[in-house]
Amino acid sequence: MMSPRAACLLLAACACAAEAGAQTAPLYSWYSPSRGDNSASTDPRWAGAPGATRSPDYRFVRVEGLVLASARPGTVPLHTWYNPSRGDNFTTTDPRWVGAPGDEQEGYRFVRLEGHVYERPVAGTVPLQSMWDPEREDNHATSSPLSIGDIGATRPPNYRLYRTEGYLIPSPDEPLPDLLLRRLGYAATPVAGERPLLLIQTDFTDVSPLNGASYFEALFFGAGSPSVAGLFRSISGGRFGYRRAGRVTVSFPKTFAEATASVAAFDREVIQRAAAAGADIASFDADGNGTTTPEELAIVVLNPIPGGGSGCAGQTRGVTAAGPGFRYAGNVSFTHEDGEVNMYAHELFHQLEGGEHIYGPGAAINPRASFYAASYCPASSRGPTQLDPWFKIRMGWLRPRVYPILSSAWSAVLAPADPAPTSGREPIVLYDLQRGLDEFFILEYRTPRAPASRGFDAGVNSQGLAVWYVRKDGAHNLVAFNWPPPIRAAFDPSVRTHMLADFIIGSGGPGVGPFWTAADGEFALSWGDGTDSGLRVRVGPAAERSAVLPVQWRNARQPFLPRIDAIRPAAFAAGATPVLAADGVFPVSDADFAVLVEGGGREFRAALATLDVGRVTFTPPSLAAGTWAAVTAIGGAKGNAYPLKVSR
Numbered sequence: 010m011m012s013p014r015a016a017c018l019l020l021a022a023c024a025c026a027a028e029a030g031a032q033t034a035p036l037y038s039w040y041s042p043s044r045g046d047n048s049a050s051t052d053p054r055w056a057g058a059p060g061a062t063r064s065p066d067y068r069f070v071r072v073e074g075l076v077l078a079s080a081r082p083g084t085v086p087l088h089t090w091y092n093p094s095r096g097d098n099f100t101t102t103d104p105r106w107v108g109a110p111g112d113e114q115e116g117y118r119f120v121r122l123e124g125h126v127y128e129r130p131v132a133g134t135v136p137l138q139s140m141w142d143p144e145r146e147d148n149h150a151t152s153s154p155l156s157i158g159d160i161g162a163t164r165p166p167n168y169r170l171y172r173t174e175g176y177l178i179p180s181p182d183e184p185l186p187d188l189l190l191r192r193l194g195y196a197a198t199p200v201a202g203e204r205p206l207l208l209i210q211t212d213f214t215d216v217s218p219l220n221g222a223s224y225f226e227a228l229f230f231g232a233g234s235p236s237v238a239g240l241f242r243s244i245s246g247g248r249f250g251y252r253r254a255g256r257v258t259v260s261f262p263k264t265f266a267e268a269t270a271s272v273a274a275f276d277r278e279v280i281q282r283a284a285a286a287g288a289d290i291a292s293f294d295a296d297g298n299g300t301t302t303p304e305e306l307a308i309v310v311l312n313p314i315p316g317g318g319s320g321c322a323g324q325t326r327g328v329t330a331a332g333p334g335f336r337y338a339g340n341v342s343f344t345h346e347d348g349e350v351n352m353y354a355h356e357l358f359h360q361l362e363g364g365e366h367i368y369g370p371g372a373a374i375n376p377r378a379s380f381y382a383a384s385y386c387p388a389s390s391r392g393p394t395q396l397d398p399w400f401k402i403r404m405g406w407l408r409p410r411v412y413p414i415l416s417s418a419w420s421a422v423l424a425p426a427d428p429a430p431t432s433g434r435e436p437i438v439l440y441d442l443q444r445g446l447d448e449f450f451i452l453e454y455r456t457p458r459a460p461a462s463r464g465f466d467a468g469v470n471s472q473g474l475a476v477w478y479v480r481k482d483g484a485h486n487l488v489a490f491n492w493p494p495p496i497r498a499a500f501d502p503s504v505r506t507h508m509l510a511d512f513i514i515g516s517g518g519p520g521v522g523p524f525w526t527a528a529d530g531e532f533a534l535s536w537g538d539g540t541d542s543g544l545r546v547r548v549g550p551a552a553e554r555s556a557v558l559p560v561q562w563r564n565a566r567q568p569f570l571p572r573i574d575a576i577r578p579a580a581f582a583a584g585a586t587p588v589l590a591a592d593g594v595f596p597v598s599d600a601d602f603a604v605l606v607e608g609g610g611r612e613f614r615a616a617l618a619t620l621d622v623g624r625v626t627f628t629p630p631s632l633a634a635g636t637w638a639a640v641t642a643i644g645g646a647k648g649n650a651y652p653l654k655v656s657r
């Protein structure tokens with residue numbers, strides 16, 4: 010059963026965008042290289058799309074956001090001026106530059122009123138900031154996540170940010186800049202396709218295979234329960250998987266100990282004996298270069314022994330083996346027969362990624378959040394578990410939503426980690442403009458029981474918001490760290506290595522679970538070095554099998570200021586008490602939240618009917634004829650006011 014609240018969320022997401030569109034205008038930005046001029050306008054004649062051009066040589070850049078078509082309480086007008094000698098368009102809310110047609114000052118001619126922008130950072134808005142380049146003599150107003158920042162910050166070639174003009178509603182159609190995603194580590198070309206997978210079971214004089222063909226057929230490829238191949242299709246959003254290339258059993262005329270006395274010799278011999286037993290390795294040499302590689306044929310070796318000394322070990326090692334008519338070179342996964350889906354997926358992912366695991370503090374929660382955790386152990390597995398979102402981003406399997414930690418607050422909904430989330434529900438990356446894109450948090454909804462997950466996250470720690478901390482270098486390698494408190498266990502003796510900065514921050518601290526839920530209230534997140542990120546996050550209520558998880562975040566310096574974009578109906582008769590629906594951006598919890606109706610120096614509290622992040626319904630008290638305003642409030646802070654017309 011879907012909860013009524015969850016059902017409501019689906020509805021609100023659509024209605025909100027449509028309603029906002031009717032009362033807003035996109036702010037299009039263009040750049041002319043010959044004039045060295047950035048220009049921003051809502052003028053329909055300058056409506057553009059990627060690839061568009063205008064005389065003399067303006068190229069379309071982006072939609073900066075949506076501007077309100079008419080003035081409302083809490084908004085300021087946005088005007089454009091043009092200086093022909095500088096070739097500079099100048100768009101500002103500066104009161105000294107309020108103008109009218111025919112006005113001229115400081116060499117600038119008034120062009121037009123573009124619309125109105127919010128004066129304060131109401132929820133879900135982006136700042137429109139101005140910067141000046143004295144070489145180009147160019148004023149540039151932008152909301153681009155690659156450009157905005159602290160006043161005084163510089164941007165190439167010679168720009169300096171000097172003013173925040175106001176706050177825009179983000180355009181739902183504006184894609185994230187490719188450059189931003191690339192700096193984040195998102196693979197432009199996803200790892201895709203379906204790889205042949207060969208299973209090799211080994212037989213020794215002292216130990217023999219425990220399981221037959223049908224057992225491994227079901228475990229790796231079966232449709233009845235989550236299989237290894239199915240897990241890869243799940244984590245890749247259907248982009249990547251494995252298909253059966255066969256299964257052979259190879260016999261060694263030795264004991265297991267004798268056969269594996271030399272690891273290198275054993276690794277080589279396994280492949281050679283598999284070829285002799287009928288595995289046609291050369292036939293998978295797709296590019297015909299004489300060497301079959303793991304990209305062409307993945308190999309998993311299954312030894313009939315309990316896994317390693319700790320019972321947890323599998324290893325993926327570089328192997329070169331040759332025999333009559335074939336040569337194989339690359340990573341081969343050596344495992345044992347008593348593994349389970351996650352362990353085989355872990356070793357196969359080593360073949361794909363080749364790099365380091367997720368380590369991080371605490372051996373408890375990380376392995377129940379990703380099968381690629383170093384401390385992962387089949388013995389403690391609760392069932393198939395997803396790959397963490399950082400590696401999904403690296404593989405090009407997950408295109409996240411990305412937001413800088415700004416003065417403005419936000420709320421959104423998340424879909425479960427599996428299946429591939431629908432657009433607008435993906436995991437969220439939050440970064441700091443000062444720290445840049447090599448360090449960030451990822452917010453992800455994890456749940457073992459949502460029907461949409463089809464069992465591919467059955468082993469996850471708990472239902473709730475998984476918060477990941479990631480720090481990497483410019484080449485997208487995770488940073489190893491041994492930082493001071495609060496992260497004390499920087500050296501993990503269980504894996505005898507320093508940790509890498511890709512780990513869960515649970516409600517008990519770094520690496521300590523459970524995931525965050527509504528019961529945790531608002532919580533603070535710290536960077537890996539222990540400093541406060543300024544980020545304050547709150548999770549909304551979700552039923553046990555909910556298909557969505559509401560989440561909100563804000564900067565500690567700024568309260569959450571709810572935003573009303575539209576109210577329907579916006580006009581009604583005196584004495585009537587209709588149910589009004591407000592679309593906008595609202596908090597995830599009704600704690601401290603109220604809708605107020607204000608007018609003539611009086612203030613009433615409306616009866617709240619429903620609340621979700623995109624829509625609020627409420628009933629005003631009986632009002633006298635006149636103009637009133639609906640205002641949302643949370644704690645002591647009020648959002649924007651939206652006019653209500655009450656007729657006689």
Ligand SMILES: [Zn+2]
Pocket residue numbers: 355356359366383
């Ligand atoms: Zn490993």
